[in-house]
Amino acid sequence: MAREVALELVRNIGIMAHIDAGKTTTTERILYYTGRVHRPGDVDDGATQMDYMEQERERGITIMSAATTCRWRDCQINIIDTPGHVDFTAEVERSLRVLDGAVAVFCGVGGVEPQSETVWRQADRYGVPRIAFVNKMDRLGADFERAVESMVERLGARPLKVNLPIGAEEAFTGVVDLLEMNARTPHEEDLGATFETVEIPAGMVGEAEAARAEMIETAADVDEELAELFLAETEPTVEQLKAGIRRATLAGEIVPVFCGSALKNKGVQKLLDAIVDYLPSPLDRPPITGTGKDGEGEEGRSPGDEEPFSALAFKILADPFAGRLAFLRVYSGKLDAGKTVLNVNTGKRERIQRLLRMHADKREDLQEVRTGDIVAAVGFKKIRTGDTLTVQEHPLLLEAMAFAEPVIYMAIEPKTKADQDKLGEALQSMADEDPSFQVRKDPDSGQTVIWGMGELHLEIMIDRLMREHRVACNVGRPQVAYRETVSIKKRSHGEFLKDLAGKTNFAEVELVIAPGDYGTGNTFANEVGEDVIPGEFIPFIESSAKQACETGVLAGYPLVDVAIRLVGGKFDEGESTEMGFRNAAVTALWDGAKAADPVLLEPVMDVEINVPAEFLGDVTGHLNSRRGRVTGMGQQGGIQVVHAVVPLVEMFEYATRLRSLTQGRGVFSMQLARYDKVPEKIAAEITRLNAGA
16 A cells, blocks of 8 residues: 655654643644644633643643644645643653654743743754744734744754744734735634735734845754855855755754744744755664664664564553554654554563554544654553554664653542542553553552642542542542662671571671752662672662661651662571571661651742732732742733742642732743752651651
């Protein structure tokens, strides 16, 4: 079977932004203008195609990334619409892992906002080329130039303005194309599906000519072919400009910037043109690399249908109709429905029963998938996010996906005995879907504890548990995920000597416990020779010492960022055993941690609050009362922007308090900044309460 479109005409893109910048509305207009839907959905009405979950429609926010496919100018565009709320950043992370390009949507009023920075850094990490769309140019306070400047100041980006807005706020009527040097005004009767191409308004001609000259000069700075034309004082053609901008975009040198108002049906077709013109096809991306058949050495695989099949499962979804869906990005080769693939991570072969092209929660069956496709597959018995799928003869293990550790938790229990079994199954299913949602058993109380990225994250999961899985449950108050570490270096000794079943188990271990660098985790170094402790026992000492760090010495929270060094010990040929060294290592670790001035750590959040000026004093005063520290202030279109760092425990129920302080006009966002030492008085109280528990 031939390809539907040539591989160079495939675009795998994500729509990413801060919450409420207009990602989903932009996606809805893209689907409308490409003919994928007959009428665009409205977020405020809860009638969008992409936000199909009940919780999304009720709250007007995207919670779960959704995939769809559309066509524009003979190109097949596979789109993933991602969440903007920081609690669901794992959805963005795994989407960017498999995408070739991205559209960053910015609010014309707010410009670059906190979650915009987070998703931008995620795209940087994966080297994803991107274009920018400054949305909501019709809103009061919209300022295109200021939004572009915020990209330079907050992202360190090099924006290239390719459009200019005609007017702003209520006077925003269309966009100027600096390549073609014309203007476009949409017809409102068909929601902008048709439009008129007209001359640039007379009052904007000088501004447009200056902006075009700046665009050419900026592009020539980063593209050799355009630089040669610029130095020769030769005016580049539109085709030469597009080609140069494309090369520079793919190289990550510039970010083409467009503008419009998705809600008012302006500028989105130009954005679609830009997706085709400037974002990469799978052929423009570097070959994927992984470890080969022997599990060692790096091996590459180029995009192409003739290559061996390889794909990455980037999302798992429990579907009530189709069963367990695995979303796949196909990097090479092709696969027919009904065929068997190898899950390289588990070593198991699994048969693909169905292949599906997704349109949010709707689907169509496919007979085969090829390089560059983003599809869903049915039939897996055991698969997790990040698993690699290949043909049996050519295994290739791709790099695993990493997700941030959750920072908040709560206890959960079924309301009735009938809900007991259903609760465990439902929680496991939800944890399979969302790698940032974890389920653990408290070893002391025996309670089931769920972990997430924030209050909203856990609130949504509880809501889904009750609605989708029909499990009635009781939940405790959200709790902060504290951690412990050590603050000084100490040497410690651990000894184990015990007769079991007539056999002596003996070992001695000398450790040095010291604070490690922030974020490095717990490290282990062996500094003894075979004559002190034989090498066969070293892995047991390391694993036991690290396992002992899972329970801290102050209040039972995990020990983190501890540098452990094995500096001595004793071994007896006839009596030393694995058990002996494991127990000696645990004793040495805990004794050393107790002596190394242990401290309690708490998650501290970067918080950005937008408030009208008249409420600024009340808001900053209240932050101080919550142990917050203001780190900066600014102004955006008459709104005061407060930057602060605040302990997470002090941010519980902050949204309600902020609304009351600002008559409902204040908004805030936050993300994890770091873990900091808890003040001694508070730490002592936490330790006392945990000891009592």
